[in-house]
Amino acid sequence: xxxxxxxxADARRKREALLAKAREVFxxxxxxxxxxxxxxxxxxxxxxTLYRHFPTREALAEAVYHEEVAGLCDRARRLQATLxxxxxxxxxxxxxxxxxxxxxxxxxxxxxxxxxxxxxxxxGSRALEQAVTDLVAAAVRDGTVRxxxxxxxxxxxxxxxxxxxxxxxxxxxxxxxxxxxxxGLRRGRTEMAQPARRN
Amino acid sequence: xxxxxxxxADARRKREALLAKAREVFxxxxxxxxxxxxxxxxxxxxxxTLYRHFPTREALAEAVYHEEVAGLCDRARRLQATLxxxxxxxxxxxxxxxxxxxxxxxxxxxxxxxxxxxxxxxxGSRALEQAVTDLVAAAVRDGTVRxxxxxxxxxxxxxxxxxxxxxxxxxxxxxxxxxxxxxGLRRGRTEMAQPARRN
DNA sequence: TGACAAGTGGAGATGACCTCCATATCTTGG
DNA sequence: CCAAGATATGGAGGTCATCTCCACTTGTCA
Numbered sequence: 395x396x397x398x399x400x401x402x403a404d405a406r407r408k409r410e411a412l413l414a415k416a417r418e419v420f421x422x423x424x425x426x427x428x429x430x431x432x433x434x435x436x437x438x439x440x441x442x443t444l445y446r447h448f449p450t451r452e453a454l455a456e457a458v459y460h461e462e463v464a465g466l467c468d469r470a471r472r473l474q475a476t477l478x479x480x481x482x483x484x485x486x487x488x489x490x491x492x493x494x495x496x497x498x499x500x501x502x503x504x505x506x507x508x509x510x511x512x513x514x515x516x517x518g519s520r521a522l523e524q525a526v527t528d529l530v531a532a533a534v535r536d537g538t539v540r541x542x543x544x545x546x547x548x549x550x551x552x553x554x555x556x557x558x559x560x561x562x563x564x565x566x567x568x569x570x571x572x573x574x575x576x577x578g579l580r581r582g583r584t585e586m587a588q589p590a591r592r593n
Numbered sequence: 594x595x596x597x598x599x600x601x602a603d604a605r606r607k608r609e610a611l612l613a614k615a616r617e618v619f620x621x622x623x624x625x626x627x628x629x630x631x632x633x634x635x636x637x638x639x640x641x642t643l644y645r646h647f648p649t650r651e652a653l654a655e656a657v658y659h660e661e662v663a664g665l666c667d668r669a670r671r672l673q674a675t676l677x678x679x680x681x682x683x684x685x686x687x688x689x690x691x692x693x694x695x696x697x698x699x700x701x702x703x704x705x706x707x708x709x710x711x712x713x714x715x716x717g718s719r720a721l722e723q724a725v726t727d728l729v730a731a732a733v734r735d736g737t738v739r740x741x742x743x744x745x746x747x748x749x750x751x752x753x754x755x756x757x758x759x760x761x762x763x764x765x766x767x768x769x770x771x772x773x774x775x776x777g778l779r780r781g782r783t784e785m786a787q788p789a790r791r792n
Numbered sequence: 793t794g795a796c797a798a799g800t801g802g803a804g805a806t807g808a809c810c811t812c813c814a815t816a817t818c819t820t821g822g
Numbered sequence: 823c824c825a826a827g828a829t830a831t832g833g834a835g836g837t838c839a840t841c842t843c844c845a846c847t848t849g850t851c852a
Binding site: 505557568570 | 742750751752766
């Protein structure tokens with residue numbers, strides 16, 4: 395998988411410059427308002443070089459996203475190691491909202507990419523999904539969370555939060571989504587909520 | 594608002610043709626794989642005519658989306674008139690999943706547009722939002738649903754469902770999201786779910 | 793240090809988007 | 823019914839972002 399060849403010193407430097415500038419532009423939310431060529435210039439690199447390192451906008455985004463996700467996964471692991479399962483899950487989800495809130499531009503960018511070509515980001519997402527799945531599984535194991543809903547549902551809810559981040563009352567609503575999910579995850583309680591599954 | 598001038602017979606016909614073809618292409622999920630010019634040809638119309646009626650892709654989408662939303666709002670009103678508030682809400686949300694499931698291409702298209710330029714669809718969305726808000730408000734009024742979460746949170750969750758519609762286990766996960774939301778909406782239950790709001 | 797490999801940058805081809813206007817089609821008053 | 827004016831059409835062509843290509847520079851290794 396990561397059988398990448400050594401990469402010349404020169405090249406690594408340019409690549410780093412591109413990533414650094416990309417992170418900056420991401421956070422400013424200007425990723426899509428910028429001509430891709432201009433972005434190259436902005437990073438002090440020729441167009442050709444940009445395209446060599448990142449063949450598409452999405453590839454560049456994926457690279458940034460990757461580090462982002464790695465950080466979040468670390469956090470999930472730390473929480474899981476130091477808190478009871480249910481609290482770890484709650485803390486993680488609350489933290490996600492904080493994180494998105496603190497990096498609005500990045501959230502906007504990623505939401506767009508997700509919707510556009512979710513395939514390209516799927517690999518990065520997988521790690522995040524795994525982290526959430528682990529958190530939920532642990533809580534199910536110790537009986538604090540119901541076992542009849544898929545962790546994917548939590549991912550979907552998170553996705554909704556990220557994708558809708560430009561709503562006026564975003565922060566409050568996002569917190570409410572988490573509240574609903576966490577309360578909904580408590581064991582039992584399915585009276586008015588049977589899916590009318592057809593065939 | 595709708596102070597549109599009469600529109601010539603000819604023009605109306607073309608416009609209708611465009612909308613019909615658009616709906617078709619939407620449902621097939623090919624909306625973004627098609628050159629906009631080619632779409633005009635496909636609908637049997639010149640490029641100029643296409644652009645006159647719908648200045649942008651988004652404008653065209655908005656028109657299709659508008660009818661879509663009108664149908665959903667009707668449904669919400671009917672449910673609200675014939676069922677107890679909580680059941681109406683549940684039925685509506687379950688029905689949304691069915692609807693999206695039955696119109697995958699459309700869901701994909703709308704999700705993309707939402708993320709890209711949510712501003713353009715905001716007007717259409719507003720009607721849907723109002724419908725959900727009404728359903729929730731009624732359920733809050735008769736005491737079956739908690740009053741401390743915003744209806745916007747439900748919208749966000751729905752958004753997540755729509756946006757993630759290409760996940761492998763979509764249907765089951767979508768049902769689970771609704772289950773979580775509905776169970777979470779039941780009164781009380783906030784022990785492990787306090788938002789750690791900062792300032 | 794020389795020679796080969798690896799990487800660079802930017803000029804220009806490509807192709808999608810949108811504008812513009814000469815032409816065609818409706819409509820309406822006489 | 824028919825002219826005249828208003829309204830709408832379509833597609834050729836301009837504009838501009840994207841991406842390719844290759845002559846040249848820079849790094850690496852013996």
